Amino acid sequence: MNCCLLSSRIHIFHVLVILLTLTLASCYHDYCIIGAGPSGLQMGYFFQKSGRDYIIFEKSNVSGDFFTLYPRHKTLISINKRNTGKTNKEFNLRHDWNSLLSDDESLLFRHYSKEMFPSSDDLVQYLHDYQTKLGINVQFNTYIHNIQTTPCEAAADGHVFTMSDQYGNPYTCGKLVVATGVSQPNIPDVPGIEYTEGYETISTDPDDYEGKTVLILGRGNSAFEVASSIYGSSNLIHMVGRSRVRLAWETHYVGDLRAINNDLLDTYQLKSLDGILQVGLDGMKIVKKGNKFQLQVSNMKGPGKSMDQMYDNFPLREPYDKIIRCLGFKFDSDIFNLSSTFKMGNGRGKKFPAIGNDYESVSLKGVFLAGSASHSLDFRKSAGGFIHGFRYTARALHRLLEWRYHQVPWPITTQPVTNLLPVLLKRLNEASGIYQMVSVLADIVIFKKNNTEFAYLEEFPLNLLHELPEKTGHDAENILVINMQYGEDFSIPGSDIFTFYKPSLDSSDAHNSNFLHPCLYYFDRLPTEEDMKYKEHKKHLPTPKAIHHIMEDFLTTWDAPNSHILPLRRFLENIFDTDMRNFHWETCMEYSLTRTTVPLTCKEFFLKGQGIGSKVG
Numbered sequence: 189m190n191c192c193l194l195s196s197r198i199h200i201f202h203v204l205v206i207l208l209t210l211t212l213a214s215c216y217h218d219y220c221i222i223g224a225g226p227s228g229l230q231m232g233y234f235f236q237k238s239g240r241d242y243i244i245f246e247k248s249n250v251s252g253d254f255f256t257l258y259p260r261h262k263t264l265i266s267i268n269k270r271n272t273g274k275t276n277k278e279f280n281l282r283h284d285w286n287s288l289l290s291d292d293e294s295l296l297f298r299h300y301s302k303e304m305f306p307s308s309d310d311l312v313q314y315l316h317d318y319q320t321k322l323g324i325n326v327q328f329n330t331y332i333h334n335i336q337t338t339p340c341e342a343a344a345d346g347h348v349f350t351m352s353d354q355y356g357n358p359y360t361c362g363k364l365v366v367a368t369g370v371s372q373p374n375i376p377d378v379p380g381i382e383y384t385e386g387y388e389t390i391s392t393d394p395d396d397y398e399g400k401t402v403l404i405l406g407r408g409n410s411a412f413e414v415a416s417s418i419y420g421s422s423n424l425i426h427m428v429g430r431s432r433v434r435l436a437w438e439t440h441y442v443g444d445l446r447a448i449n450n451d452l453l454d455t456y457q458l459k460s461l462d463g464i465l466q467v468g469l470d471g472m473k474i475v476k477k478g479n480k481f482q483l484q485v486s487n488m489k490g491p492g493k494s495m496d497q498m499y500d501n502f503p504l505r506e507p508y509d510k511i512i513r514c515l516g517f518k519f520d521s522d523i524f525n526l527s528s529t530f531k532m533g534n535g536r537g538k539k540f541p542a543i544g545n546d547y548e549s550v551s552l553k554g555v556f557l558a559g560s561a562s563h564s565l566d567f568r569k570s571a572g573g574f575i576h577g578f579r580y581t582a583r584a585l586h587r588l589l590e591w592r593y594h595q596v597p598w599p600i601t602t603q604p605v606t607n608l609l610p611v612l613l614k615r616l617n618e619a620s621g622i623y624q625m626v627s628v629l630a631d632i633v634i635f636k637k638n639n640t641e642f643a644y645l646e647e648f649p650l651n652l653l654h655e656l657p658e659k660t661g662h663d664a665e666n667i668l669v670i671n672m673q674y675g676e677d678f679s680i681p682g683s684d685i686f687t688f689y690k691p692s693l694d695s696s697d698a699h700n701s702n703f704l705h706p707c708l709y710y711f712d713r714l715p716t717e718e719d720m721k722y723k724e725h726k727k728h729l730p731t732p733k734a735i736h737h738i739m740e741d742f743l744t745t746w747d748a749p750n751s752h753i754l755p756l757r758r759f760l761e762n763i764f765d766t767d768m769r770n771f772h773w774e775t776c777m778e779y780s781l782t783r784t785t786v787p788l789t790c791k792e793f794f795l796k797g798q799g800i801g802s803k804v805g
């Protein structure tokens with residue numbers, strides 16, 4: 189089973205190490221997935237479907253263990269929109285944020301809850317059923333750690349991975365997919381942090397906050413979730429964050445503060461004692477005063493004195509009965525032996541492993557990140573940290589692996605170019621992957637045979653565009669990229685999105701569209717790595733040969749004959765410098781006799797040759 193046995197040219201020492209490992213190893217698998225949460229199960233589903241040798245190791249006794257504890261107040265913030273007025277299954281997934289992808293229709297979340305924001309208990313039940321019904325291979329109660337590489341010349345990456353569980357049982361894996369999420373509470377190094385209680389352990393009984401004065405560190409969804417649950421019983425709640433509150437409806441990022449959690453904005457602005465302040469963690473400390481606690485912030489202007497000593501009206505001058513920490517989560521890299529060599533990201537991405545656009549760890553070849561642990565690639569931009577996003581990035585990762593390790597090219601459909609317009613319209617109006625993973629996954633059209641044919645690739649990672657042939661197994665020169673995007677300056681915290689409420693209805697204004705809308709980029713040669721690297725600030729792609737924005741639409745359907753379809757057809761016709769309407773062969777014959785160029789549909793007839801014959805016959 190193990191590839192290493194096949195290689196005869198390995199150093200004798202390595203052979204010994206490997207043989208020893210093998211003897212001890214109770215099992216070898218080509219792919220080991222760590223974590224049976226939603227992304228681990230989703231990866232398992234794809235490996236199973238493609239017949240790969242895989243296993244999922246889960247440390248607990250259930251699938252989706254994270255959701256047995258979180259969110260603490262049990263209300264998910266992913267929507268379960270059961271009705272859309274449409275029967276198109278793909279379209280409906282655009283508004284179903286909790287289901288994983290599968291062919292089994294009973295495994296849609298709509299069958300598990302009627303709530304728009306369902307209970308996390310229902311998600312745990314759903315994940316259990318997903319795993320059991322589809323027979324996904326999970327080994328429960330297995331805490332994997334001490335992951336190390338063992339050189340192996342025959343292995344695709346030059347090494348395999350060894351690891352052990354909590355009982356010391358050894359395992360060997362060809363490739364690793366780490367799907368453990370971001371589950372470690374983020375606890376900053378602030379003096380007095382031990383006086384705080386964390387989101388992970390606080391009481392969720394509002395009675396425990398009766399008549400208490402509470403300070404919450406953090407201003408994200410978990411902070412507001414806690415505030416909403418106790419603002420009816422506490423004296424007052426103050427909330428501090430390093431930066432301004434970011435409202436999801438302004439930023440269009442689902443991880444920012446959602447309307448379902450934002451009650452405290454009202455009680456703050458309507459002067460009902462609660463309040464939100466912007467305070468950085470630097471120079472902050474927490475001190476005990478009797479049985480209460482006070483937050484002290486160093487004064488940037490004069491040394492020595494803290495803000496509360498300097499200003500007797502300092503907003504946080506009164507001590508608190510409780511200080512609660514809701515500062516988010518980070519990835520747990522302790523599962524790797526010498527976790528210090530496993531590279532984490534920096535800046536905004538420091539809670540996540542450092543990975544490339546193909547989801548591979550930058551420090552460990554053959555280790556791939558799936559699920560919210562891969563969210564560094566689209567943090568504050570798209571939905572890759574959430575089920576409705578990572579069910580698609582998992583599919584993209586699986587497709588990349590299929591090509592890289594098994595020479596199975598990225599799936600495509602090839603069609604005559606005269607079908608392009610209908611194919612595009614169908615995707616624009618139903619595709620869920622590119623709709624959720626806005627400006628991260630995009631559809632690609634590869635033109636072939638002198639533009640008479642095209643291959644259609646779905647949901648390709650946009651940032652890998654310059655490596656399209658290497659990553660998919662499909663040659664590409666002139667291509668069309670179909671990206672879903674918001675207007676450039678439309679997703680900024682603090683922007684008044686409601687001033688844009690009345691969009692223009694004039695399709696010549698399409699390039700000024702603010703709301704999510706499709707944008708097509710035509711390149712007559714594949715962008716290079718340099719092009720991608722030096723693309724303009726705020727642009728999703730390098731400057732294309734031609735670009736076409738499809739007018740934003742209040743109904744988010746882009747099928748209006750004059751406002752959407754006609755300008756799209758004209759754009760395509762400009763690219764090909766030809767007429768894309770469908771003509772009858774008689775008209776084509778006439779054109780071929782009277783004009784120097786003929787419409788595309790006619791070229792089809794003539795190329796096929798017998799096409800005309802059969803039509804005539």
Ligand SMILES: *[C@@H]1O[C@H](CO)[C@@H](O)[C@H](O)[C@H]1NC(C)=O
Pocket residue numbers: 249250
């Ligand atoms: C899983 O373990 C917990 C204790 O850790 C126990 O309460 C629970 O019943 C177990 N669940 C299953 C499905 O075995």
Ligand SMILES: *[C@@H]1O[C@H](CO)[C@@H](O)[C@H](O)[C@H]1NC(C)=O
Pocket residue numbers: 333334524525526
């Ligand atoms: C890392 O591996 C070494 C050698 O195999 C072992 O002695 C050590 O205990 C491991 N460290 C951890 C943190 O598992």
Ligand SMILES: *[C@@H]1O[C@H](CO)[C@@H](O)[C@H](O)[C@H]1NC(C)=O
Pocket residue numbers: 637638
């Ligand atoms: C493409 O068109 C050019 C000229 O327009 C022609 O020379 C070439 O043979 C064509 N190639 C194919 C594959 O049809």
